[in-house]
Amino acid sequence: MGGAVASDSSGAAVVRAEIDTSAPFESVKEAVDRFGGSAVWKSQPNQLINPEVAQLEKDLILKERETLYVLKELELTKKIVDGLKLRLQKETSDATAIPTMDSYDVNVHPIPEAEEYGHNDLEKNEDMDDPTIGVNQFPGLILVELEQAKATLNRTTIDMVGFRTSIKLLNMKIEEEKLLLENVREKLTVRTALISSLEEDLNQTTAKLQKAKDLESKRCEDPCSLLQEIKQMNSEIEQSKKTMEATKDEITKRMSEIEQTKASIKTAELRWFAAKKVEAAAKAAEAVALFDIKALTSSNSLITDPQDACGITLSVEEYIALTSKAQEADLASRKKVEAAMLQVDEANRSKSQLLTKVEEATAEVKKRKKALENALKRVEAANRGKLAVEDALRSWTKSEHGQKRHSVQNSTKFKNYAAHHGKDSHVLDLNGSTLVSVRPPLSIGQILSMKLMDPDSPEEYDQGPEWEKENEKPKVSLGQMLNNNRHDGVLSHQRDTSSVSPLKQFSAKRKKLGFVSLPLILAKQSKARRTRKSGSL
Structure with a gap:
């Protein structure tokens, strides 16, 4: 290239081509944005x-x-x-x-x-x-x-x-x-x-x-689904509570295991110290035995050297007894040292095992704590969802039953409403709206009288308002009660037992019998339960 340019001596300008290496436009939108922008x-x-x-x-x-x-x-x-x-x-x-x-x-x-x-x-x-x-x-x-x-x-x-x-x-x-x-x-x-x-x-x-x-x-279409959601929320809350209780029990178990492992570690350390002491005692006994052996050897040397006047003379029997005692002491000391070393090894192994168990228990405790926190969060979320569903149910029931309540309150008068409210009790749901009208609750006397008549077949209660009318007490105002009490106080000496109606006597007897027969009925029920359990077994 350099030679070609040098040979061009005419002085004409050499034209060099420029190559565009820029990236091409990928879309029309990019080109429009590049050269002036776009608009909607x-x-x-x-x-x-x-x-x-x-x-x-x-x-x-x-x-x-x-x-x-x-x-x-x-x-x-x-x-x-x-x-x-x-x-x-x-x-x-x-x-x-x-x-x-x-x-x-x-x-x-x-x-x-x-x-x-x-x-x-x-x-x-x-x-x-x-x-x-x-x-x-x-x-x-x-x-x-x-x-x-x-x-x-x-x-x-x-x-x-x-x-x-x-x-x-x-x-x-x-x-x-x-x-x-x-x-x-x-x-x-x-x-x-x-x-x-x-x-x-x-x-x-x-x-x-x-x-x-x-x-x-x-x-509007799925009021039952709201109830089902509430039930599901309740079941989830109960399950979470059960899981919380189970985790708490497991945590307590793990804590007790940790305490036991700590106690076992302490006992192992005590055993280790005792083994060390035994080892030291064995070493001391070994040193004493060695000293005795040296003494015996020195005595033997004296026996062999009769020229030495300072030596101690021993008989053969004494020498044999001393040597046997020294050998026994040596063997006992060696056995004690070996046993102490074995105990030390076992203590070290148990200590390492206990440490691993403690680490595992701490890890499990941490996991259980995390599970508890997650369960608590789930319980809180379930409670929030339950509250939201209850609010939705309240609004729905208010809008559903508001017109009915308004019409009932306008149709009834104040006095009739009080009497009606006293006679009929309504089952209230969570939102306070009446769902189903139920019979009035029975008193203890009525229940006992039903048990006396026939405890197995409560047909009288199923008869409905007729039985209620028969057993219903007459309503009396406060003034009438006071007047009756005064009249009874003035004319108490004129009353006879013959004036009492047979129905009242029968009811009083019935009440007495009912109160007396209550333990008997309970005893019968307990016997029946026992017989059922024995038959099932």
Whole structure:
């Protein structure tokens, strides 16, 4: 390459090609964003504006054509005026050259109309070029034609002024219409933005309405599902409570195991210390035995050296006994040392095992704590869900039974309502709304009387309001009770036992028998249970 450039001695500039290494555009949107940006466009408002724009364009085209037509007419009038001016100049020059003649001998020709003159100006201009016509015509006729030309000039000037004013007005109207078009376009852009925002708001509101409708439909269609959800929540809460109790029990067990392992570690340490002490004692005994052995060897050496007068003399039996004792002491000390070493090894092993167990127990305790925390979180979530479901049930039951309550409260009076409320007790659900009307609760005396009559078949209670009416006590006001008590206090000495009705005696006996027979009934029931258990076994 360098040689090629050097050989080019003519001085011409070497053209080098530049290669574009930039990445190509992957999409039209990227190119638009690169060279000016993009905007949201919708064709619906433009379709509404297109007919108006087309109509305005048509009006503009018509007005432009009118202006062109007016301009053409103006050009024609200018040409006519120029021709008349030339003709006037020629006629004035001819009139000065021709001698005046008598006006009586002049034959006046008829004057052409203004419209024919205006349409035939070119032909007259051609006639003016002929010198014979200007010479032959008379000056009176020329003056008349001049006056007519002046009148036509005045008319054309007036028409020109009118045309100019109309052109100006048309231009003003065109500018106003252009401004109106610009304003309309600006308004359309603003309205398109408003329409887009309104459409988004509408979409959001429709989505919210659909969600609300779905929720209402679910609440109205599935009241039983809410109850099922409440039951599920209750079951989940119970299960979580059970798991919490189980984890607590396991934690307590693990803690007890940890305490036991700590105690066993302490005992192992004590055993280790005892083994060390035993080892030390064995070493001391071994040292004593060695000392005895040395003493015996020294005694043997003395026996072998009778010359030494300072040596101790021993018999053979004593020597054998001492050697046997030394060997036994050595063996015992060795056994004790081995046993102590074994105990130390076992203590170390048990200690390592206990440490591993403690680590495992701590890890399990941590896991159980985490499980407890998760269970508590689940319980809290279940309680929250239960409260939400209960609130939904309350709102649903209030909306469902509000009208019924209102009608019942309006229909009943205050006194009748009190009596009715005293007689009939209603089962209330969680929300306080009445679901099912149940019979009034029985007293202890009524239950005992039912047991006395026939404890196995409570048919009297199933008879309903008839049995209640028979056993119902009469309602008495406070004043009547006080008057009856006073009357009983004054006339107590006049009363006899014969005046008491047999029904009251029977009821009193019945009550006494009922209270007396209560332990007997309980004993019978316990016996029956025992017999059932024995039969099942």
